[in-house]
Amino acid sequence: MSQQPYEPYESYDPYQQQPQQQYEEVRGHTQTFQGQTWDTGTAHQHPQYEQYEHPPYAQYEQYQHQPQQAPEYQQQPQAPATDTHTAYLPPQGQQGQPAPTGAAPVAPATAPAAPAADADEPRLTYAQRARLEGRSPIIEPGLKPAGLTALLALLLAGGAALGSYGLLVPLLLLQALTAAGWFRLNGMWPARQGIALAFLGGVVADALVLIAGREYAPGAILGTCGVWVLLTLVLQLRSHAGADERMYGLMATVSSAALTILAGGTLAAAPEAVSAGAVAVAVAVVARALPLPGAASVVVAVLAAAGAGIAVGGMTDIGAAGALLGAGAGVCALVGLRVASYDYPSRFVHMTAGVALPLTAAVPALYLLGRVVA
Structure with missing residues (x-):
């Protein structure tokens, strides 16, 4: 049986025929589609509903030249909808009737909240902020680590007064902090x-050093360093990491x-030099941690270390030469603190x-200057 064409557009009532019923079905499916599978992260619609972003009133004129059949709703690709939270509803008039052809889509009742302006902005670190403000990005340890350094230095000074084995316990603590730090x-x-x-190591x-004695301590320390370099090379060659790593x-x-x-060199230095130098380091790091200007803080720290060397040297055979030992140990301690x-x-x-590093860096000064003044 052949199909009959549609009547002319003038006598055609689109709201009572099959296209309107299918349009209502599409409306119902579009509303249901919103609550089930709509993806709020993208703006793509199902191709079956894309054609109804704008009402197809302008297509009714072609029905007088086409056979009577339902329009195909998957022919024309349509741009994605601008609203990413609700499916499109056809434009309505004030009384619930469809708006005239070409009317703009109705805006949703509630718009999604805009994200905060600085939500995706990276937060500046202290170093970055300091560089932008023209300040130094280096953060010094501060007063609390300086107090711990002073406490450890006093333990070393007291241990040196007791002998090599009395010095061994605080020395092991110093070496553990040095390795981990x-x-x-x-x-x-x-x-x-x-x-x-x-x-x-x-x-x-x-x-x-304890076995060989102070006379052979430099050889024992350098020999241990050489063996540990070779051991480290062997272990790294067995690693499966990348070449750079x-x-x-x-x-x-x-x-x-x-x-x-190197920290083990405190066992090789003279006990009087260890005591005077350790106290000088303790005074230097505490003075450096005080809230003073940079250059003034360095000068005050070195002078305080020299004074501590004189004070402790006066109690031993070093005497006034403890100023040189204290100043040298203080300078090395400031270098270690800066590192x-x-x-x-x-x-x-x-x-x-x-x-640990202020004390570890001062060990060469304790050994060398101790041999001069002790």
């Missing part, structure tokens, strides 16, 4: 194997082991490297 200062964490290896150096780990482990072994400073707040770095 240097690894974290270089950005390597966790690095338990490297920290343990560096600390073991310090323990071996201490044992060799292995090289970085090698340098961090070697330097950490060298500093930890322990960090460009981002890190409590672990300040409480390990910030405590």
Whole structure:
């Protein structure tokens, strides 16, 4: 049976025929589609409903030239809807009737809240903010680590007065803080194997110095450093990490082991020099932590260290020459304190490297100047 064409547009009532019924079905499906599968992160509609973004009144004129059949709703691609939260509803008049052809879509009743302007903006770190303000981005350990350094220095001074074995306990604590702090200062964490290896090197150096005596202490310390460099090379060659990471780990482990072994030089220095130098370091780091201008703080710290050297040297055979020993130890302590400073707040770095490095850096001065003045 052949199909009959539609009547002319003038006598056609689109609201009572099949297109209107299908349009109502599409409206109902569109509203149901909103609550079930609408993706708020994109603005794409199902292709079956895309054609009804604008009412198809202008298409009724073509019905007089087409056979009677339902329009195909999946022919024309349509741009995605601008509202990403609700499916499109056809424009309505004030009495619920469809609006005239070409009317703009009705805006949704409630618009989505705009995100905060600074929601995606990265927060500046202390170092970045300091650079923008023209200040130094380096953060010094502060007064609390300085107090711990002073306490450890006093333990070393008291241990040196008791003898080599009395000095051994605070020395092991100094070496443990040095090994752990240097690894974290270089950005390597966790690095338990490297920290343990560096600390073991310090323990071996201490044992060799105690066995060989002060006369052969330099050879024992340098020999331990050489053996630990070779051991670190072997361990890094067995690593399955990338070449850059292995090289970085090698340098961090070697330097950490060298500093930890170097701290064992306190056993090789004269006991009077260790006592005077340790007290000088304690005074220097506390004075440096006081709220004074930069240059003035350095001068005050060095003068205070020299005064502490004189005071302790007067109690021993060093005498006034303790000023030289105290000043030298104070300068080395300030160098170690500067190395322990960090460009981002890190409590672990300040409480390990910030405590140990001032004392570790002062060990060469204690040994060399101690041989001169003691």
